[in-house]
Amino acid sequence: MTTKQIVSTCxxxxxxxxxxxxxxxxxxxxxxxxGSEGHSNDGTLCLKGRYGWDFLNDPQIxxxxxxxxxxRKNGRQSDLTPVSWDEAVNFVSQRLTDIKKTxxxxxxxxxxxxxxxxxxxxxxxxxxxRACLGTNNVDHCARICHAASVAxxxxxxxxxxxxxxxxxxxxxxxxxxxxxxxxxxxPIVARRIVRxxxxxxxxxxxxxxxxxxxxxxxxxxxxKGGSNLALANSLAHxxxxxxxxxxxxxKDHTKGFDELKKLVQKYTPEYAARITGLNPDEIRATARIYxxxxxxxxxWGMGVCQFSQGVEVVKALANLGLLTGNFGRRATGVxxxxxxxxxxxxxxxxxxxxxxxxxxxxxxxxxRAKFEAAxxxxxxxxxGLTLTRVPEFVLHPPDKSKQIxxxxxxxxxxxxxxxxxxxxxxxxxxxxxxxxxxIYMNKTAQYxxxxxxxxSWGEHDGVYSACDRAFQRIRKxxxxxxxxxxxxxxxxxxxxxxxxxxxxxxxxxxxNELINLCPSFKGATYEKLEKLGHxxxxxxxxxxxxxGTPFLxxxxxFATKDGKGVFSCAEWQPPVEVENAEYPLTLSTxxxxxxxxxxxMTGNCRTLRNLEDEPGWVQMNPKLCNQLxxxxxxxxxxxxxxxxxxxxxxxxxxxxxxxxxxTYQWWIGACNELTIGSLDPISNxxxxxxxxxxxxxxxxxxxxxKYVQNEYQTIRRNMAVTFDRKGGGKAA
Amino acid sequence: xxxxxxxxxxxxxxxxxxxxxxVVAHEGKRIFEIDADGYDFHPKLKxxxxxxxxxPVQCKHCENPACQSVCRSEAISRVNGAVxxxxxxxxxxxxxxxxxxxxxxxxxxxGFETNPDGSRxxxxxxxxxxxxxxxxxxxxxxxxxxxxxxxxxDDIRTILANKRTATVISCLAQ
Numbered sequence: 001m002t003t004k005q006i007v008s009t010c011x012x013x014x015x016x017x018x019x020x021x022x023x024x025x026x027x028x029x030x031x032x033x034x035g036s037e038g039h040s041n042d043g044t045l046c047l048k049g050r051y052g053w054d055f056l057n058d059p060q061i062x063x064x065x066x067x068x069x070x071x072r073k074n075g076r077q078s079d080l081t082p083v084s085w086d087e088a089v090n091f092v093s094q095r096l097t098d099i100k101k102t103x104x105x106x107x108x109x110x111x112x113x114x115x116x117x118x119x120x121x122x123x124x125x126x127x128x129x130r131a132c133l134g135t136n137n138v139d140h141c142a143r144i145c146h147a148a149s150v151a152x153x154x155x156x157x158x159x160x161x162x163x164x165x166x167x168x169x170x171x172x173x174x175x176x177x178x179x180x181x182x183x184x185x186x187p188i189v190a191r192r193i194v195r196x197x198x199x200x201x202x203x204x205x206x207x208x209x210x211x212x213x214x215x216x217x218x219x220x221x222x223x224k225g226g227s228n229l230a231l232a233n234s235l236a237h238x239x240x241x242x243x244x245x246x247x248x249x250x251k252d253h254t255k256g257f258d259e260l261k262k263l264v265q266k267y268t269p270e271y272a273a274r275i276t277g278l279n280p281d282e283i284r285a286t287a288r289i290y291x292x293x294x295x296x297x298x299x300w301g302m303g304v305c306q307f308s309q310g311v312e313v314v315k316a317l318a319n320l321g322l323l324t325g326n327f328g329r330r331a332t333g334v335x336x337x338x339x340x341x342x343x344x345x346x347x348x349x350x351x352x353x354x355x356x357x358x359x360x361x362x363x364x365x366x367x368r369a370k371f372e373a374a375x376x377x378x379x380x381x382x383x384g385l386t387l388t389r390v391p392e393f394v395l396h397p398p399d400k401s402k403q404i405x406x407x408x409x410x411x412x413x414x415x416x417x418x419x420x421x422x423x424x425x426x427x428x429x430x431x432x433x434x435x436x437x438x439i440y441m442n443k444t445a446q447y448x449x450x451x452x453x454x455x456s457w458g459e460h461d462g463v464y465s466a467c468d469r470a471f472q473r474i475r476k477x478x479x480x481x482x483x484x485x486x487x488x489x490x491x492x493x494x495x496x497x498x499x500x501x502x503x504x505x506x507x508x509x510x511x512n513e514l515i516n517l518c519p520s521f522k523g524a525t526y527e528k529l530e531k532l533g534h535x536x537x538x539x540x541x542x543x544x545x546x547x548g549t550p551f552l553x554x555x556x557x558f559a560t561k562d563g564k565g566v567f568s569c570a571e572w573q574p575p576v577e578v579e580n581a582e583y584p585l586t587l588s589t590x591x592x593x594x595x596x597x598x599x600x601m602t603g604n605c606r607t608l609r610n611l612e613d614e615p616g617w618v619q620m621n622p623k624l625c626n627q628l629x630x631x632x633x634x635x636x637x638x639x640x641x642x643x644x645x646x647x648x649x650x651x652x653x654x655x656x657x658x659x660x661x662x663t664y665q666w667w668i669g670a671c672n673e674l675t676i677g678s679l680d681p682i683s684n685x686x687x688x689x690x691x692x693x694x695x696x697x698x699x700x701x702x703x704x705x706k707y708v709q710n711e712y713q714t715i716r717r718n719m720a721v722t723f724d725r726k727g728g729g730k731a732a
Numbered sequence: 733x734x735x736x737x738x739x740x741x742x743x744x745x746x747x748x749x750x751x752x753x754x755v756v757a758h759e760g761k762r763i764f765e766i767d768a769d770g771y772d773f774h775p776k777l778k779x780x781x782x783x784x785x786x787x788p789v790q791c792k793h794c795e796n797p798a799c800q801s802v803c804r805s806e807a808i809s810r811v812n813g814a815v816x817x818x819x820x821x822x823x824x825x826x827x828x829x830x831x832x833x834x835x836x837x838x839x840x841x842x843g844f845e846t847n848p849d850g851s852r853x854x855x856x857x858x859x860x861x862x863x864x865x866x867x868x869x870x871x872x873x874x875x876x877x878x879x880x881x882x883x884x885x886d887d888i889r890t891i892l893a894n895k896r897t898a899t900v901i902s903c904l905a906q
Contacts, residue, residue: 044876047749054764063770183745190745194877212746265868593747607752718806
């Protein structure tokens, strides 16, 4: 056996852990993964990092690896049949050209991918969309997660990313977690919170659930779901009313204080208490503790962003940092901790309808001129469509000429991950052309006209951006299966066939092209990444002395045009769909630590599957369980106005009696059958965290168990799994 | 004195990396290559989550083990500072699982052996401190927050010494 050792970046979550892989080069197999000394992980790994790689061996537990382009030759009703790459590329380019000619470039929307492909592939995709198709209709799953953070922080601070690095969390004195449960979403970031606590930091957690973060916190504010803005505004109220702010910082580095003061006037702790259900004194105490340190950090996640008021809450949290001068030094600031491994990168690369790579606006004539010169074609000046509005623009377009007709879905699975799945399925059915580019068969691929199989993480090179703006290399560990191409090669071939030639020899060539177009990435060359391991942007000079920027806004100089932080605020509004007689409970979607995203990867990892498997769980308060007469492990039916699914009951006093929680990884217990498609007006992020639902007991458990087993087998059949395993449908 | 692995609930984040590590340590790395249902997944420790605590529960390797004293088939013994079950000798009577004051023993089907009626044969499954593995218990090695530690004679002495000091201080404070 010949073995080699290679370090690469983990493909799960934005922590960006460095993993040392031992690979059997003859067998083309990974043998082992252990922690390497990365800047965020310090040699440690969580269960996904350590045991989440055997999907590369294609065990066909949930789905089958794609190894040949597939095409429905005789329309939607016909079967997907293997075709050559030439035929697939011809089909895609021909259909896209036709649709563009007939309906205009804005009738096509393509996604970037925040998962395996890497920054280079995202750059190539958005370049294809803008330069070859001639539209800004490119977006990716940041839209359904941290789009609110990007939009909100750009207004408040001029930069939408974490202002500090992961290791700095450990040096903070106060950590205010709101709508953020690191132990489930980023265990290796949570490790820093745990270590900060050991070093004496005060930990606050605002969450409706008794999460692991809440449990290790000194103060748990168990607020009512959907009341974040009332809490954040009230904290600002207390800081202003009790004169706890940093007056010099407010005067020198911010603007809009008077407007803020006026708006939060009415958010007394007593007023906020009525909305949040918290004790007014707890709100006061939190504000005082937060304001007392110059090393206070606010961390948030989906519990802030996946609400109709996500952007406003993000701004309200930035307000707290601006009021207290908690910016511009080590171990202070704000941390919207990005979920997927490369969701920061897909944003960095401009897989967004309003930005070119490096957050250069498509409406800025100077930026546009620069990209036009580089890419050699005129570029559209209108902001593109966000992907969460695809259902609307397919099913009920505001006018016929604006209808979306073609959707190129690259490394995403909207038929599993997007809110209100019934509507998404209707959308996919109605689209004239659905192109799926992925490593596995998935739920969306069932609706595809053509499937383009690509290399997986572990089979290609590239760069990911971690949640704290750290560029890190991913490296090829094993050879890909015959028949697949790298993502950037696939897109380049289609682009070339459509008359806009793109030819790259490797990812470094793509990387060099893009960093030269982005002043804040310019210094982060492959050569330097090799030497330094990680580089946090901005990194403007290729000189070795520019090692990047661990924290942003040094000395209170913000990234806004005039360098000032902007106070910006809004009134709290209740969630869109509240509890009622028919649907008396609220449903919020949360994370399962051992599974990732839509589960095509971790669902095909043996031990992760053993730990948690279909149909997943619904977390219910024991009181609610008693009331319904259901107990641990029983199958229950859960429904909303939009759909239903069957899952297992998990009684836990960590949730309140009026709220239930499900994780979105499950294909049978698919909570997105229930979730609502209402969007934040600015970020267009759906309100995954709040809708009305009902849980029902199933009397015939034997039937329900059979149903789950049959569903699992059906899913596996639909996912083209070829051999019959004994298991499947058996919950862990 | 027998040592044992203990978790600190203020460090544990409930991620269960330890549970997988336990299985990989006992089943071997081959499990990543073989049929996905061709191995046993029965961690010998289990993470328990309550309102105030998340931490794995596993065998304390008692000095006078209740499990050993109730075992009728001499399947439980003390070897190299650990209380271990001999799966071959175990008759699956479940007495040890009931006798264990900590709930640290589970009855699980191991090794794909079957009973005469075709059902899987269940045996007692518990922590063996990774007997035979080079550098100690696997759960402890992989814990990302270093929440698991191996308690030995000296640690017990320190814990007791600290408690006595705390007692004195609290008495003086009154």
